[in-house]
Amino acid sequence: MFNFNNIIRSNIKNLTPYSSARTEYTGKNAIFLDANENPFNTGYNRYPDPLQTELKKKISEIKEIPADHIFLGNGSDEAIDLITRAFCEPQQDNIMVLPPTYGMYKVSADIQNIETIEVNLTGDFQLDTDSILNAVTSQTKMIFVCSPNNPTGNTINSNDIRTLLDRFAGFVIVDEAYGDFAAVPSITKTLSDYLNRNMIVMQTFSKAWGLAGIRLGMLFASTDVVNTLNKIKLPYNLNKLTQEFAIKALQKNIAKKNTWISELVQQREILRYSLAKFGFIEKVFPSEANFFLIKVKNPLDVYTYLVNKKIIVRDRSKVALCKGCLRITVGTKQENERLIDELKNM
Numbered sequence: 446m447f448n449f450n451n452i453i454r455s456n457i458k459n460l461t462p463y464s465s466a467r468t469e470y471t472g473k474n475a476i477f478l479d480a481n482e483n484p485f486n487t488g489y490n491r492y493p494d495p496l497q498t499e500l501k502k503k504i505s506e507i508k509e510i511p512a513d514h515i516f517l518g519n520g521s522d523e524a525i526d527l528i529t530r531a532f533c534e535p536q537q538d539n540i541m542v543l544p545p546t547y548g549m550y551k552v553s554a555d556i557q558n559i560e561t562i563e564v565n566l567t568g569d570f571q572l573d574t575d576s577i578l579n580a581v582t583s584q585t586k587m588i589f590v591c592s593p594n595n596p597t598g599n600t601i602n603s604n605d606i607r608t609l610l611d612r613f614a615g616f617v618i619v620d621e622a623y624g625d626f627a628a629v630p631s632i633t634k635t636l637s638d639y640l641n642r643n644m645i646v647m648q649t650f651s652k653a654w655g656l657a658g659i660r661l662g663m664l665f666a667s668t669d670v671v672n673t674l675n676k677i678k679l680p681y682n683l684n685k686l687t688q689e690f691a692i693k694a695l696q697k698n699i700a701k702k703n704t705w706i707s708e709l710v711q712q713r714e715i716l717r718y719s720l721a722k723f724g725f726i727e728k729v730f731p732s733e734a735n736f737f738l739i740k741v742k743n744p745l746d747v748y749t750y751l752v753n754k755k756i757i758v759r760d761r762s763k764v765a766l767c768k769g770c771l772r773i774t775v776g777t778k779q780e781n782e783r784l785i786d787e788l789k790n791m
């Protein structure tokens with residue numbers, strides 16, 4: 446059975462975190478002589494809010510998730526790094542990933558000398574729940590599930606995710622970086638009860654929100670998990686520019702974001718239809734994200750040809766189950782038309 450106290454590393458559980466000036470005094474109208482800041486106003490002479498209270502409040506309203514169940518990171522990549530550090534003992538514990546999938550999970554584990562167990566997805570890129578549960582060891586602390594999955598584009602069957610949540614005693618981390626482009630609702634809605642237990646969900650401002658440059662990732666989990674991550678993060682992990690910019694975007698850009706999503710989904714389907722007509726493309730995989738995978742005989746030739754035309758796609762042909770595959774991001778209408786024109790001339 447899942448038990449938070451069995452999962453957290455003992456040194457992290459016992460850690461006395463760094464206490465910043467802005468954690469110890471949170472009032473506003475005072476003379477601040479506590480943090481060795483420059484008193485002259487540049488707009489940014491003060492340290493930012495370490496817990497991003499105002500930003501979390503906005504996100505909480507939009508996502509309908511209480512603020513104390515939200516952790517914000519310098520991109521989802523920071524959240525991935527912190528959860529492996531909080532819960533996996535180096536050279537002892539392991540994580541599980543399900544290839545073909547996002548590379549950062551294993552890299553974060555490698556950096557910390559944590560073993561990664563790999564169990565491939567099935568032929569149609571779904572979970573092989575029996576093999577996954579068979580491969581779990583007593584040292585497996587977390588399983589990373591990416592839905593919609595990068596690089597394959599499909600969503601993962603939520604009943605299978607529920608099976609893992611029920612039968613695995615560690616964390617199931619569901620990475621929904623591309624969730625905004627999918628037809629199915631977020632798992633934070635459909636399996637919300639598990640947010641109080643062993644489910645951790647990640648989303649990001651890097652894709653649908655069009656804000657990859659500000660570095661802002663969201664993590665939704667139990668208060669135990671969120672409190673632990675707050676304890677071990679760098680004191681000021683999100684700078685003031687990012688916090689301000691995101692608050693503004695959440696106030697002003699929701700309609701714009703939704704327009705982008707519908708436009709990109711529409712373009713995705715047009716692109717898919719156009720690509721499927723090429724004889725040399727053996728398969729265009731279905732996608733619920735803002736990219737898709739195509740399978741060709743000679744991926745490197747197609748890749749190099751496109752690079753010479755100054756169109757850059759991602760070669761995924763060396764990745765598990767992705768022989769011959771290139772990953773193509775959906776661009777603007779004009780960009781997609783250029784891609785199709787150049788492929789016609791190939």
Ligand SMILES: *Cc1c(COP(=O)(O)O)cnc(C)c1O
Binds near residue numbers: 522595648649651652
């Ligand atoms: C792009 C992407 C992310 C986003 O990472 P950020 O650090 O938030 O930019 C997370 N997970 C997956 C699977 C991705 O493809």
